[in-house]
Amino acid sequence: MNTRALILxxxxxxxxxxxxxxxxxxxxxxxxxxxxxYKTLAQIEPRTPISAAAFTIEAPGxxxxxxxxxxxxxxxxxxALSINAPDVTLDLNGFTVQGGETAILLEPGxxxxxxxxGTVRGTSxxxxxxAGFPEPGNxxxxxxxxxxxxxxxxxxxxxxxxxxxxINVGDGVLVGHSSIVTAVSIQAAQRAGFTLGExxxxxxxxxxxxxxxxxxxxxxFRLATGAMxxxxxxxxxxxxxxxxxxxAVARDCDASDNAGGGFVLASxxxxxxxxxxANGIAGVVVPPNTTGWTIDRSTITNHxxxxxxxxxxxxxxxxxxxxxxLGTTSxxxxxxxxxxxxxxxxxxxxxxxxxxxxxxxGGFSSIVGNAFTTVGTAITNSFGSxxxxxxxxxxxxxxxxxxxxxxxLVNTQN
Amino acid sequence: MRHSTPVLALAAMLAxxxxxxxxxxxxxxxxxxxxPKTLNEVxxxxxxxxLPAVINAPGxxxxxxxxxxxxxxxxxxTIGTPNVTLDLNGFVLSGGAFAIAVxxxxxxxxxxxxxxxxRGASSAINANIFGGDGSIPIIVRDVRFQNILGTxxxxxxxxxxxxxxxxxxxxAVLAGTNATIRDCITIDNRSAGFDVNVGSTIERSxxxxxxxxxxxxxxxxxxxxxxxxxxxxxxxxxxxxxxxLAVFLDSSSSLRDSNIFNSHFGVTASSGARVDGxxxxxxxxxxxxxxxxxxxxxxxxxxxxxxxxxxxxAGNSTANTVRNNIIRGTTINPNPNTNVGxxxxxxxxxxxxxxxxxxxxxxxxIALQSSFNTVHSNTFNLVGSNVSGFAxxxxxxxxxxxxxxxxxxxxxxxxxxxxxxxx
Numbered sequence: 006m007n008t009r010a011l012i013l014x015x016x017x018x019x020x021x022x023x024x025x026x027x028x029x030x031x032x033x034x035x036x037x038x039x040x041x042x043y044k045t046l047a048q049i050e051p052r053t054p055i056s057a058a059a060f061t062i063e064a065p066g067x068x069x070x071x072x073x074x075x076x077x078x079x080x081x082x083x084x085a086l087s088i089n090a091p092d093v094t095l096d097l098n099g100f101t102v103q104g105g106e107t108a109i110l111l112e113p114g115x116x117x118x119x120x121x122x123g124t125v126r127g128t129s130x131x132x133x134x135x136a137g138f139p140e141p142g143n144x145x146x147x148x149x150x151x152x153x154x155x156x157x158x159x160x161x162x163x164x165x166x167x168x169x170x171x172i173n174v175g176d177g178v179l180v181g182h183s184s185i186v187t188a189v190s191i192q193a194a195q196r197a198g199f200t201l202g203e204x205x206x207x208x209x210x211x212x213x214x215x216x217x218x219x220x221x222x223x224x225x226f227r228l229a230t231g232a233m234x235x236x237x238x239x240x241x242x243x244x245x246x247x248x249x250x251x252x253a254v255a256r257d258c259d260a261s262d263n264a265g266g267g268f269v270l271a272s273x274x275x276x277x278x279x280x281x282x283a284n285g286i287a288g289v290v291v292p293p294n295t296t297g298w299t300i301d302r303s304t305i306t307n308h309x310x311x312x313x314x315x316x317x318x319x320x321x322x323x324x325x326x327x328x329x330x331l332g333t334t335s336x337x338x339x340x341x342x343x344x345x346x347x348x349x350x351x352x353x354x355x356x357x358x359x360x361x362x363x364x365x366x367g368g369f370s371s372i373v374g375n376a377f378t379t380v381g382t383a384i385t386n387s388f389g390s391x392x393x394x395x396x397x398x399x400x401x402x403x404x405x406x407x408x409x410x411x412x413x414l415v416n417t418q419n
Numbered sequence: 420m421r422h423s424t425p426v427l428a429l430a431a432m433l434a435x436x437x438x439x440x441x442x443x444x445x446x447x448x449x450x451x452x453x454x455p456k457t458l459n460e461v462x463x464x465x466x467x468x469x470l471p472a473v474i475n476a477p478g479x480x481x482x483x484x485x486x487x488x489x490x491x492x493x494x495x496x497t498i499g500t501p502n503v504t505l506d507l508n509g510f511v512l513s514g515g516a517f518a519i520a521v522x523x524x525x526x527x528x529x530x531x532x533x534x535x536x537x538r539g540a541s542s543a544i545n546a547n548i549f550g551g552d553g554s555i556p557i558i559v560r561d562v563r564f565q566n567i568l569g570t571x572x573x574x575x576x577x578x579x580x581x582x583x584x585x586x587x588x589x590x591a592v593l594a595g596t597n598a599t600i601r602d603c604i605t606i607d608n609r610s611a612g613f614d615v616n617v618g619s620t621i622e623r624s625x626x627x628x629x630x631x632x633x634x635x636x637x638x639x640x641x642x643x644x645x646x647x648x649x650x651x652x653x654x655x656x657x658x659x660x661x662x663x664l665a666v667f668l669d670s671s672s673s674l675r676d677s678n679i680f681n682s683h684f685g686v687t688a689s690s691g692a693r694v695d696g697x698x699x700x701x702x703x704x705x706x707x708x709x710x711x712x713x714x715x716x717x718x719x720x721x722x723x724x725x726x727x728x729x730x731x732x733a734g735n736s737t738a739n740t741v742r743n744n745i746i747r748g749t750t751i752n753p754n755p756n757t758n759v760g761x762x763x764x765x766x767x768x769x770x771x772x773x774x775x776x777x778x779x780x781x782x783x784x785i786a787l788q789s790s791f792n793t794v795h796s797n798t799f800n801l802v803g804s805n806v807s808g809f810a811x812x813x814x815x816x817x818x819x820x821x822x823x824x825x826x827x828x829x830x831x832x833x834x835x836x837x838x839x840x841x842x
Binding site (some may be wrong): 046049067141163252256272297322348350375395 | 458459461463466468482483484485493508509510511524534535536538561563582584586602604606623624625628649651653676677678680681697698700701708720722724725745747777779780798800801826834839840842
């Protein structure tokens with residue numbers, strides 16, 4: 006056998022084996038009608054595209070933009086997109102919705118709607134706006150809103166707004182009860198920042214004017230009954246930083262350089278572990294007829310008057326705070342210069358660098374365990390005389406004497 | 420050298436040409452192939468286009484449309500394998516009225532479900548096989564649930580549920596051990612809000628308007644060793660009535676920095692439970708906003724306003740601590756000597772250490788009906804009686820350590836450091 010014959014023989018064997026292997030699959034076809042094994046284009050992108058304004062979403066489902074869309078009309082009733090169905094997800098797909106009186110209008114019936122991932126700008130009215138009696142359960146996430154004349158986002162109850170940035174808007178965020186707003190920043194709002202419904206939560210949110218002089222005179226944050234702001238910041242606004250309605254709570258929040266005051270309380274409200282610095286009017290304002298309020302564990306600095314109390318501000322607790330003023334030639338730590346203020350508990354505070362530590366014209370309050378440092382006077386009435394004898398005022402001792410005192414309730418001054 | 424310029428130009432052109440043609444002449448290995456992406460490369464995930472569907476292989480799946488399960492007793496999607504991601508893709512999964520929308524009880528491992536709406540099933544997502552607490556770590560994110568007959572999400576251990584909204588469901592979440600729930604909202608439920616098992620955490624979530632028609636609702640249920648912070652429970656039953664409870668704290672669980680208001684009962688705390696930095700407002704329940712039924716509970720830094728009663732310790736509830744709270748009732752004399760208008764009530768057999776609290780505008784600040792309690796360094800303002808028995812002005816029961824109660828005299832430097840202030 007020569008070499009050539011050997012090679013040919015080997016090839017024949019290999020070819021036979023290969024052929025056997027190649028034809029070894031089942032000959033029986035799979036059950037059912039023949040069908041393509043490939044995806045269709047509709048399966049690749051099953052969502053409904055939106056490519057132009059004005060467009061109305063009238064059925065539940067998933068929608069996405071294919072480009073920037075613009076509604077050139079800005080007149081009353083105009084919109085770029087509207088939604089009148091529930092259970093809609095609208096992915097802006099990184100594009101911009103521009104124009105209209107309202108950019109994205111949620112009409113009655115539009116509940117469980119999610120809008121995400123893009124930019125909304127340039128409207129004569131609102132940005133994302135739930136009309137009429139707003140439906141519950143709507144979400145806005147990862148959206149930038151710019152140059153909105155009125156409300157940037159207005160939603161109903163149980164709304165969720167997160168990871169949103171706003172610049173130059175009328176009102177920032179308005180949501181109904183039981184809503185959660187997280188990581189939303191508002192810069193240069195013209196009227197107000199956040200308006201939270203009853204029992205809502207705002208966390209890691211900011212309202213900053215940012216464009217030179219303060220631009221709006223509304224509130225940075227307004228918390229309706231039982232609402233809560235946590236780790237929020239209001240800075241350099243023309244209005245007040247935080248307005249709390251009944252039973253609302255601000256915790257770990259910062260208010261600085263707000264011309265309308267840092268925190269404005271209502272009955273049964275509480276600020277806890279907050280910081281107020283260099284605000285107008287006062288760090289904390291207790292309006293008339295406010296009862297049952299608490300200012301706790303907070304730092305209030307660089308105000309002419311740290312805390313001001315108005316007529317009939319009663320049954321308040323000011324505990325464990327640090328209040329530092331602008332120097333001993335002016336101002337007070339706590340200014341309660343109306344006779345109807347009473348039933349206060351002022352305890353364990355440090356008050357420093359003010360002309361007068363506490364001015365108290367009313368009676369029936371308790372002032373114990375406070376420390377006054379670098380103050381002109383510690384506790385007096387408006388006329389510089391001792392506060393009313395109906396108050397329970399612990400002795401004010403200098404620090405040397407206090408070290409020998411047996412009563413931890415004494416007030417100290419040095 | 421009249422020809423030097425053309426020569427140099429020619430040399431430069433040749434050099435440039437040499438550079439331009441300097442690429443490799445050898446073709447890339449392998450057979451010629453198209454350079455555009457294939458459709459499978461554009462969308463490599465597996466589509467689900469009809470119901471019922473069964474997932475038996477690990478991978479990534481997505482809905483291609485709103486899907487309705489017309490078979491009311493059949494689960495819509497069954498996941499029988501671990502390592503599955505199901506993207507609802509913004510669509511609605513509905514139907515199966517008496518079945519489960521996504522049954523992951525047989526997954527045996529990780530499952531993630533995101534981005535869409537589930538409505539109209541008996542249960543929406545169920546990973547609880549045989550009612551046990553095994554190991555199907557499930558993630559549910561950005562899903563809206565509505566009109567679920569029973570419990571919307573039932574999980575085993577290590578679940579993560581975030582940014583979900585629940586409306587008109589039975590119970591929102593019934594989670595196994597070590598669950599995490601955050602940024603979730605539940606409203607208009609018929610039974611409970613969020614019920615989590617041992618070692619779980621809930622943060623930044625709201626439960627409200629639960630069981631609008633009646634009885635037995637609970638906003639948050641924290642099983643032993645669980646923690647909730649920055650949560651709000653309100654309008655747990657409307658109008659506040661029945662047995663509705665905002666928060667149930669099982670043993671060694673905690674509630675921090677939260678709000679509870681406009682409900683019936685506030686918190687029921689078990690052994691070793693802790694309430695810290697919570698604001699209670701306008702709770703109509705009798706007996707108490709916070710009711711401690713066992714031993715070693717701590718209630719501190721909290722605020723109680725407009726409550727009929729604030730804190731109560733049931734019999735045999737011992738070694739409890741109440742400190743640095745503010746309690747303000749509705750009026751000094753609403754209905755004296757009834758079970759309305761008590762700041763802190765220590766019933767027979769219970770014991771507590773009560774210090775540093777401010778109690779005001781209430782009929783009885785502290786009612787001691789038992790022995791071996793400690794009461795000092797508190798402040799009483801506008802109270803019918805400060806420390807008493809059950810009846811206003813009556814003597815506290817038994818042997819208790821009660822710091823002196825003084826008004827003006829406390830201003831001196833000679834008072835006991837344990838003095839309670841009265842003004």
